[in-house]
Amino acid sequence: MDEFGLIDHYFTRPSRRPEVVLGVGDDAALLALPGADRHLVVTTDTLIEGVHFALGAPGYDVGYKALAVNVSDLAAMGARPLAFLLNLSLPAIDRAWLAGFREGLFTLADAVALDLVGGDTVRGPLSVTITALGTVPPGGALRRSGARAGDRVYVSGFLGEAALGFFTRSGRLALPPELHAPVLARLDRPLPRIQEGQALAGIASAAIDISDGLVADLGHILKASGVGAEIDLRRLPLSSAYDAAFATVGYDPALVFGDDYELCFTVPPERVPALAGITPRFSCGFHYLGDIVAGHELVLRDGQDVYAPARSGYNHFDG
Numbered sequence: 001m002d003e004f005g006l007i008d009h010y011f012t013r014p015s016r017r018p019e020v021v022l023g024v025g026d027d028a029a030l031l032a033l034p035g036a037d038r039h040l041v042v043t044t045d046t047l048i049e050g051v052h053f054a055l056g057a058p059g060y061d062v063g064y065k066a067l068a069v070n071v072s073d074l075a076a077m078g079a080r081p082l083a084f085l086l087n088l089s090l091p092a093i094d095r096a097w098l099a100g101f102r103e104g105l106f107t108l109a110d111a112v113a114l115d116l117v118g119g120d121t122v123r124g125p126l127s128v129t130i131t132a133l134g135t136v137p138p139g140g141a142l143r144r145s146g147a148r149a150g151d152r153v154y155v156s157g158f159l160g161e162a163a164l165g166f167f168t169r170s171g172r173l174a175l176p177p178e179l180h181a182p183v184l185a186r187l188d189r190p191l192p193r194i195q196e197g198q199a200l201a202g203i204a205s206a207a208i209d210i211s212d213g214l215v216a217d218l219g220h221i222l223k224a225s226g227v228g229a230e231i232d233l234r235r236l237p238l239s240s241a242y243d244a245a246f247a248t249v250g251y252d253p254a255l256v257f258g259d260d261y262e263l264c265f266t267v268p269p270e271r272v273p274a275l276a277g278i279t280p281r282f283s284c285g286f287h288y289l290g291d292i293v294a295g296h297e298l299v300l301r302d303g304q305d306v307y308a309p310a311r312s313g314y315n316h317f318d319g
Contacts, residue, residue, distance in 0.1 A: 018032075019031055019032050021039060022141070022143065028041045028043035028073050028077045028079070028134075029041070029042045030042075030136070032138065037137075037138075038136060039135065039136050039137070039140075039141065040082075040133060040134075040135060041074060041077050041079040041135060041136055041141065042132075043070055043073035043074060043077075043131070043132050044070070044129065044130065044131040044132070045066075045069045045070050045073070045129070045130060046127060046129040047062065047066045047069070047127065047128045048125070048126075048127045049125065049127065052065075054169070058097075058100055059096075059098060059099065059100030059101035059102075059103075059104065060100040060101065060103050061104060061188040061189060062101055062104065062128060063100070063101035063102060063103070063104030063105035063106075063128075064105065064107060064108050064188070064189050065104075065188060065189065066128040067109060067114070067130055067132070068108055068189070068190050068191075068192050068261065069130075069192075069261065070084065070130045070131070070132035071108065071112055071114070071132060071192035071194055072190070072192040072193070072209040072211065072261040073132065073209060074132055074134040074192075074197070075192050075193045075194045075198075075209060076197060076207050076209040076263060077134070077136060077142050077197065078136055078140065078141055078142040078197045078198055078200060078201035078204075078207070079134030079135060079136050079198070080134055080135050080136070080198060081112045081113055081132070081133075081194060082114070082115075082135055083114060083115045083117045083132075083133045084109070084114050084115070084117070084130055084133065085116075085117060085118045085119040085130065086105070086118075086119035086130055087119050087121075087122075087128070087130070087131075088119065088121045088122075088127075088129075089122050089123070089126060089127045089128075090121065090122075090124070090126060091123065091124065091125060091126055092123075104189075108192075112194050114132065136201070140201050142197065142200060142201060142204055142206065142207035142265070143206060143207075143224070144207070144208055144220055144221045144224035144225065145224040145225050146204075146205040146206040146225060146266070147206040147221050147222070147225035147227050147266040148205060148225070148227065148268065148292060149227055149293055149294045150268070150291070150292065151205050151206075151266040151267060151268050152267050152269065152272065152288055152290075152291055152292070153218065153229055153265075153266055153288070153289045153290050153292060154265055154266070154267060154275070154287060154288055154289065155210065155214065155237065155262050155263065155264050155265075155286070155287050155289060156193050156196055156263045156284045156285070156287075157191075157193070157237065157260070157262040157284035157285065158186075158237050158238060158242065158260075158262075158284075159210070159214060159236055159237060159238065159242075159254040159255075159260050159262065160239075160242050160249075160253040160254030160257065160260070161186035161187075161239055161241060161242065161260070162183070162186045162187040162257065162259035162260055162261075163249075163253030163254070163258075163259070164179075164183040164242060164249070165183035165184040165187030165188070166187055166257070166259070167249070167253070168180055168183055173245060173249065176244065179240075179241040179244060182239075183241050186260075187259060190259065190260070191261070191284075192209075193209075193261075193263050193282075193284065195281075195282070196263060196282050196284065196286075197263060199278045199281065199282070200265055200278075202274075203267060203274045203278070204265040204267055204271075205266045205267065205271075206224070206225055206265060207221075207263055207264070208220055208221055208263070208264050208265075209261055209262070209263055209264075210260040210261065210262045210263070210264050211258055211259065211261060212258040213255060213256040213257055213260075214254065214255050214256070214260075214264060215255050216256065217258075217264055218231075218264050218298060219298055222292075222296065226296070227292050227293065227295070228292070228294065228295035228296050228297045228299070229290060229292050229298050230290045230291055230293055230299045230301065231289045231290035231298070231300050231301065232289065232290050232301055233251055233300055233301065233302045233307055234302065234303065235287065235288060236251070236254050236255075236287075237285070237287040238254060242254065251302070251309065252309045252310055252311075255309045256309050256310070262284070266292055
C-alpha cells in the first residue's frame with residue numbers, strides 16, 4: 001500500500017458539513033465560511049530530517065523549503081496567500097540554526113505576503129509541519145478534477161533540476177562546477193509559482209503542483225478527472241544543466257524524481273489564446289507537453305516509441 005492508497009483506505013470519507021466545499025484528495029481543502037465573500041484554502045505538509053532534507057541541513061534552507069512546499073500547494077489551487085501556522089519539533093535549542101531557520105522562513109513569507117499566526121514547538125526529532133491558508137473566490141479554485149479530453153497539458157518552468165541537485169550533492173553526478181549552484185538552489189530553495197497559479201484561474205481546467213514527479217502528479221489529475229493523456233517527451237522543458245547531464249541521467253529525473261514545485265495544468269483549446277496572453281508576464285514560461293485523451297492511461301512517447309520510466313514517482317510507502 002502506498003501513501004495515496006493509505007489515505008484512500010483509512011481517511012477518505014464524505015464531508016458532513018456544507019461548509020466543506022472540497023475535502024481530502026486535492027492540493028488543498030476548500031472551506032466556505034459563513035458570511036465570507038471568499039473561500040478559505042487550507043493545506044499542510046511535514047518535512048522530516050533525513051527524509052525531506054539532509055542531516056545537518058542549514059536552518060535557512062529548511063525554513064525556506066518548509067514554507068515553499070505549502071505555498072506551492074496554494075499556487076496549485078490558484079489561491080491568494082493569507083497566513084500560516086508552524087509546528088516545530090527540535091532535539092535541542094541551537095540558536096545559530098534557529099536564526100537561519102527564521103531568516104529562511106520569513107524571507108519567503110515576506111515575498112508572498114504570508115503572516116505567521118500560531119503553531120506549536122516541542123522537543124523531539126527535527127521536523128517541521130506548516131499549515132498554510134489562502135483564499136479564492138467561490139468557484140474560482142483550480143482543482144485536479146476538471147481536465148477533459150481535448151485539453152492541452154502544460155508545465156511551468158524547467159523539470160528535473162532538483163533531481164540534478166540531489167545527485168550532485170550525493171556524488172552520483174559530476175556536473176561542471178559552474179552548474180552546481182543553480183541545481184542546488186532548485187533543490188533547497190524552490191520557487192513556488194504563486195502568481196502564476198492565480199493568473200491561471202479561469203484559464204486552466206485542472207492543476208497540481210509537481211512535488212512527487214510529473215508522472216505521478218499528472219496521474220493524480222488524470223485519476224481525479226477520469227481521463228488519460230499522451231505526452232511527447234521531446235517537449236519536456238529541460239535547462240542547460242539538464243542538457244549537460246542528459247546522456248548520463250536520461251528522462252527519468254525530469255519525470256519521476258519530484259521536488260520541482262512547478263505547476264502542471266490543463267487548458268481547453270478555446271482558452272489557449274488567454275494562456276498566451278498571460279505568458280509574457282512570467283519568466284518561467286508555460287510549456288506544452290501533450291494532450292488529454294479519452295481513457296485512463298498516461299502514455300509517454302519519445303518520437304514514435306512508447307517510453308516507460310523506471311518508477312512512477314516518489315512515494316513514502318512505496319509498495
